[in-house]
Amino acid sequence: MKLYIPFSYLLLTRIKTKHERISWFIIYPAFLIIATLLFNGDLLNFMLTFCMTMSLYEIGYLDNDFRTVKKEKNPTVRADEQRSWIEHNLQYLIGIRLLIALLVVFYIIPSIDFIQKSIFIFLLCLLAFGFYFHNTLRSRWNVLTYFIVVLCRYLIPVVVAVKSEFYGYLIPFIIIAFPLVRTIEHACKEKYELRRIKLLVRNPDNFRVKWYAGITLLLLIFIVFYENEIVFRLVLLSVYFLLYRMMTFYFARSKNILRNKHSSYKWDENEK
Incomplete structure (x- = not known):
């Protein structure tokens, strides 16, 4: 039942050790929280959109682990002990995360300006596009799709939390600070x-x-x-x-x- 909770599948399959979780916290939420505070952003909007982003990200993980692996020659099989239960309840696990994402979107949209809305919606569409092709393609194109999904993961919470007047500085910096360097490593x-x-x-x-x-x-x-x-x-x-x-x-x-x-x-x- 706990796998219905956002972040639970991430913790089960992607960041399992104490070291990995500390590192993940430092380079992702903590970094973006500091950025939001430095640029006078809305912390409530940030936290809600952060949870929404990770809910969507977990859908991408589930899609990869239970659809994509069926087409791979040497797949990475995750969640071994709970795999049967997850596969049986997959549509519900995805559904609850989609519901959370939709509720956050409907709450957030009225509270942000036109530029924020436009970029927010664009990034959501880009994330869906990126994850679909990242989980479908198996070639060097995956370097590009990886960049897209990581970029969206970092930008979506900040775009909603921080006023658009700072985008000219903040967005290019965030892209260079993590999505770009991480893609080079990938x-x-x-x-x-x-x-x-x-x-x-x-x-x-x-x-x-x-x-x-x-x-x-x-x-x-x-x-x-x-x-x-x-x-x-x-x-x-x-x-x-x-x-x-x-x-x-x-x-x-x-x-x-x-x-x-x-x-x-x-x-x-x-x-x-």
Whole structure:
């Protein structure tokens, strides 16, 4: 019964360990909450839309785990112990999440301006489009569909919570701060055979530190010349990510372990 609750399927199949859950919280909800506060956003709208976004995301996970895997040669089978029950109640698990999403949409729409509404609806459609093709295609196109679904996951809650006057700064920053860098890492999976990208990344922990250090440096240079208060807020967000990535890099090195042991990546060959 607990799988009817939003986030339950995510916790069961995607972020199962304590380390994974802490990391997920830091790089996703905590980051977006800080962004919402720095840009004077509506926290209630954020929390509601965040729950809605994850409900839709879980539908994508369920679709992948119970439809897509049937067409794969070597599928990743998740939720082994509860798989039979989930498959029997799949339509209800999806239905309750759709209902939650619809209720949030009907509540949110009257409280946001025209630009927010337009981008919000566009992103919802883009998320549905992205997840359908991400779970249907099995090719290098999945790098693009992965970028689309991660981009929507990060932007939807912020677009609803933060006024549209900040979009020109905040939206490009968020895209660069996580969806783009995460997609570059995703493209390193062995199945895509994108060797040049793997050579660019080589060590994911080191790559992330360099990425956020570069973003922070560019923003600081911009502030020196233009003294823009909005950009200063972006610096704070960039430093937040930089400090976290430096910490994970330190722990990975001090314990002499790799950040990602998943067989899809095989970082060992690229860290020498």
